[in-house]
Amino acid sequence: MTITIRKSVGKYDKENLSDILDRAINFVKAKYPNVDFTGVDIIFSGSLSRARYYRNDYEDCKYQRPVIQVPTNREDAILYWKPSLGMVRDRVNEVGRWDITCSSIIHELTHHAQYEENRNKGEVETTNNELEYFREFRPDVWELFMND
Ligand SMILES: [Zn+2]
Numbered sequence: 491m492t493i494t495i496r497k498s499v500g501k502y503d504k505e506n507l508s509d510i511l512d513r514a515i516n517f518v519k520a521k522y523p524n525v526d527f528t529g530v531d532i533i534f535s536g537s538l539s540r541a542r543y544y545r546n547d548y549e550d551c552k553y554q555r556p557v558i559q560v561p562t563n564r565e566d567a568i569l570y571w572k573p574s575l576g577m578v579r580d581r582v583n584e585v586g587r588w589d590i591t592c593s594s595i596i597h598e599l600t601h602h603a604q605y606e607e608n609r610n611k612g613e614v615e616t617t618n619n620e621l622e623y624f625r626e627f628r629p630d631v632w633e634l635f636m637n638d
Contacts (some may be wrong), residue, residue, distance in 0.1 A: 491528050498536030503562045503587060507534060510585035510588055515593035517623060522603040528555045530594070536563045536587045536617050541594040543557055543601040556605075567631060570613040577621070582634045589628050593620045 493511070495504055511532070518527060531553070538561035545556045567590055573581040600616045609615075624632040 492531040494531070494533045496533065496535040496537070498599045500536055503536070503591075506588055507562070507591075510592045511595065513627075517596050517619070518599045518603065521600075521619065522607070525580070525603045525606045527599060527602065530599065533557060533559045533560065534562050534591075535559065536561070538563075539569050541598050543598040543605075545602075545605060555579050556602055558595065559596050560591060560598065562587060562591050564594070566590070567593065567620075567624070567635075570617045570636070571579070571615050572617045574614065575618055575621060577617075577635050578638050579583060579635060585628065585631050586595050591630070592627075593623045596620060598621050 498533045499507070512618045514525060518525070535541060538559055541557070542559045544553050545561070548554075565584055565587055567582045569577070569580050570579070576581060584595065596619050600619050601611060603609075604611050604615065621632060622634060624635065
């Protein structure tokens with residue numbers, strides 16, 4: 491796992507990235523014990539509009555190994571709209587950058603697990619994992635997603 495931190499990542503955010511990453515990795519490892527996440531490279535950037543999972547044999551891209559790109563400057567939690575998960579909204583504002591960064595890593599590593607385990611690449615599972623993250627670490631945010 492090669493970690494790249496772009497210059498656009500703020501100093502204060504940079505200092506917290508290893509803790510954020512540990513938390514995300516622990517989450518996906520517990521969830522997908524048979525998946526190897528060590529082959530995924532991570533690029534953190536303070537100027538991306540969204541997170542992505544790239545993989546050469548999945549769609550044409552410039553990377554030779556699976557890569558996730560994660561913005562570190564997002565303050566709002568914006569999830570896919572999946573009412574089947576019991577959500578009442580798909581957006582909660584001003585959650586804070588670190589929890590958004592962490593849930594974004596979990597989202598993109600879930601796509602890696604889906605790929606590795608030959609499962610549907612859909613967004614119900616990724617969204618459900620983000621909700622589980624919030625339920626565990628930010629119950630205040632989870633409440634807003636789940637209750638009117
Ligand atoms: Zn996704």
